[in-house]
Amino acid sequence: MVQKFDIEMPKSLTEIVAARVRQAxxxxxxxxGQMISEESLAESFGVSRTxxxxxxxxxQTTGLVEIRPKRGSFVFQPTEDxxxxxxxxxVMLEVQAARRGCAIDRTGLLAAMEALCREMREASEADDDVRYGRVDSQFHEVLFAHCANPYMRDAYGLVAGKISALRTAMSRQFFDSREVSLAEHERMVDLIGQGQFDGLHALxxxxxxxTVDAFRLAADSGQFSAPRARQRA
Known part of the structure; x- marks a missing residue:
């Protein structure tokens, strides 16, 4: 009998480019809403346009990119709606993930969240916006790593890229965003530890x-042209 070993297959060029553009x-x-030039990306990566x-x-399948026929590819541009x-x-999903994670593995969940809060504080003290934003994303995603429900995790994962991109874009609208953000993340850990999920929902x-307030500010200041809201049936 031949023993089988699991190995990680190397990523394709498409996956490598997609991961880098996603992170960008x-x-x-x-x-x-910015246009993404296929030609410029191909030149940057040293690959063909294919x-x-x-x-x-x-x-495009994750909603981060919109491909418009005969116009090109663009970063997603949401409406206020x-x-x-x-x-x-x-809010709906994160509260339920926290509730389940606390019931299943309270110690592990709190330890992970506390460690990420420490990383966020280090990034803030280093004035590193990019690192802070990445750890901020990990903080919210860790709720789903501990909720033991793959459907909840996958549902959040469908929009995780949009959530992170909006966080980055909108956090720049408030001068004290990191200080307020860090204090609120630390408070979230306390509320989950105390089992105060109504308080967590409010926070x-x-x-x-x-994020909605910041979006309005950005649109009003002309930082981007917000598309019109979709017509309701």
Whole structure:
């Protein structure tokens, strides 16, 4: 009998390009609504346009990229209704993930969240916006790593890229965003540790809801041209 070994297959060029472009959108290297040049990306990566085109098509399935026929590829550009819907979705799902994670592995969940809070504080003290944003994303995603429900995890994962990109873009609207953010994340850990999920819901509603306020500020200041809200049936 031949023994089988699991090995990790090397990533394709398409996957490599898609991962890098995804991170660039999340980190704010591309702004909301910005056109993404296939030619420039191909030149930057030293590859043909085929894997670049395939990577952008892949990112379109996650909603991070919009491919417009005869116009090109663009970073997603949400309406205010889109942003509100994402925020409502986050609050609902994150509270339930925290509740389940606390019931299943309270010690492990709190330890992971506390460690990420320490990393966020280090990033803040180093004035490292990119690192802070990445750890901020990990903080919220860790709720789903401990909730023992793959459907909840996958549902959040469908919009995790958009959530992270919005976090980066909108945090720049408030001069004290990191200080307020860090204090609220530390308070979240306390509330989960105490099992105060009504309080967690209220805090997350404020914490996440500021994304909508920031979106309005950015649109009003002309930082990007917000598309019109979709017509309701």
């Amino acid at each position: 959108i999340i980190d704010g290297e591309f702004t909301l 894997p670049v085109r395939d990577a952008l098509t892949l990112l 889109d942003v509100q819907a994402i925020c409502d979705f986050r 997350l509603s404020d914490h996440i809801g500021r």
